[in-house]
Amino acid sequence: MTQDIDAFRADTRAWLAENCPPEMREPVRSDKDVCWGGRRFEPSSSAQADWLHRMAERGWTVPDWPTAYGGGGLTPAQTKVLREEMAAIRARNPLNSFGISMLGPALLKYGTEEQKLDHLPKIARGEIRWCQGYSEPNAGSDLAALATSAVSDGDDYILNGQKVWTSYADKADWIFCLVRTAKDSKQGGISFVLFDMDSPGVSTKPILLISGYSPFCETFFDDVRVPKRNRVHEENKGWDVAKYLLGHEREMISAMGMTAAGARNPLIEGAIATVGLDADGRLADPLLRASIARFEVRARAFAAMSERFIDELKAGRAHPAQPSMMKYYGTELNKQRHELAMAAGGSDALEWESERTRGGAPARAWLRTKANSIEGGTSEVQLNIVAKRILELPGA
């Protein structure tokens, strides 16, 4: 077994060395460097297109999915080796996708064979870009209060209502969406449906955020017709799917707290660039140095926690509510990282439009992180979940 994995590691290393273009080993500098796929996707370079294509061909955009659905069919141990080898050469993620991180796992668990064959390979190849229709103006932390209605009409549902905070709805091809199919039960009246964003009656409106970007939209449904065969899991059982999927979303968001491999990182480099080192090689601002050093302890400890969490998850040993702990800790950590990065950058980091800052990237990224502990369930909601489900403290 050890020999098998060693051989797999050697093969993987050799293949990556040959197939991962040098440009795809550079740090991601802006959203243009992130490959989201989709019908309207235009690669920012031929290297980006090659990298996606080569990885998808091996099923390595989704290494642990079954090969029948476009995956790599790798074991958990092999998947870990692949991630380690990719990290070792700082390879970029070939494909970022809500289809991979959220919908895929839910379809694998709850989808029909037809739904899996229809959607999963297109997700794996980056052909269809998905967005998530969950939150509504009056259903945020209390998500199950959602009101978007789906009324039965023969083989279809007719949808009416509004979603909000739909990430990249204006760029997505399809949506996975929570809708109300019954009013007599709050959580027991929700269904989980999939449909094309090009369907008549769908419209989107980007929301301008404090960062100056518009990654989120308001999404409106006006008599949108959705075939019932596009419903995942049973009618009125959509909440089960939603909860399962939210766990995966929390895993993805919590990964943001992870620190890059290696001792030096952008936060430290940035501080050195701004304040400089003293004669002993220490950051010349001792209190900033102390703040960063204390933060780095937590960040590196959380990197170990992420490794442990993934290992436990793959082995089926993680507590079902552990993603809430990860989400809480990872997002709070990420906010702290960016607060420190702003302090380290001083007035340079305040520039909003300059070339030097690539259009205010530090400040905009800092502001963007403030949503981390709100989206996907607020920190307070995560703490409620941990308190009740893991610590078994009584309900109020």
Added chain:
Amino acid sequence: MPLFLNDDQTTLRDAARDFIADAAPVSHLRSLRDADDPAGFSRDLWRQFAEMGFTGMLVPEGAGGLGLGHVEAGAVLEEIGRNLSPSPFLTTAVAAVAALKGTGAAERWFPGIVAGETVAALALDEGAKHRDAVTLKAERSGNGFRLSGTKRFVAHGHVADLLIVSARTSGGPEDADGVTLFAIPRDAAGLTAEAERLADSSVAARLTLDGVAVDADAVIGEPDVGRTVLDRLLRGARAGASAELLGVGGGAMDMTLTYLKQRKQFGTVIGSYQALQHRAAHLYAELEVARAAVLKAQQLLDAGSDAADDMVDGAVSVAKAQASEAAALSVQEAVQMHGGIGMTDEYDVGFFMKRHRVLAEWFGDANYHADRLARAAGY
């Protein structure tokens, strides 16, 4: 290797948990404290540790031990921490063994350690805070050395059979070269120990060495290059203290959660109040993160030459700093959430706070380790 305990390690952890909870629960500490026990720990309990095989856990099988690693030792230490069991396990079975292993001195000391007859103490610190500098002087004299200077915060130093002493044989206080580690029997002439009871009821000694003469075979490893042996000792000791801290923090959290589910005020259990639920959930997260950091350090230590020294050192510092901070939060929240009863001597929770304070200082506090990580990262 996945970052969780494997089946064998889990079995061992469970055995340690049952044994220590039975043989040395918190009441054992309390009775030693109430009796003003001069040793500060029980030799009987130490021999029971030997019967369980714990004393020789890290000793190679060829030398009569179990040949296990720091993950396994950590499982025992966590239970020691959870029960606040006074024990020379960390200094003897972990740190001293880590230093002696593979050196000529191992043959002399391992049999006594494995048998539960030898207790070791670590004479490293020279100031009130743990530092890298070593100044206690060891001068060549005839076939051996003469040691002069002082050491402090030497847990069990007043009763230990073996003292591991870091000394300077050449160079300046901060130099890596010129450090030599000695294994000195407690009854060596010129060695005096002043026993001090600490806040947690344990006993640590201030040692004075006044021309203590030792043969060349008292050197652990080779003279002048003892820094590598000392580093090996410290890695084991720090990972071990981190594991014990997890136990202290976990034990305090368990008490707190139990209390939150029982104590009623305003007509309902206080654990139903969100103000306390969120604090408890945050505490749980900090301890979980610390647990991962500690296990990561232990696994890297056990990987031996497969892991680079600076990587292991980094992981160990992260573990010690995070475990100290997480356990600090746990014991502080424990007293606060228990309210008045947490302040009483009769109730056990205060013992956890005191033990944490000692462990947090030992082998470098959170600031020391954060600074060490920063220096290693070049800032």
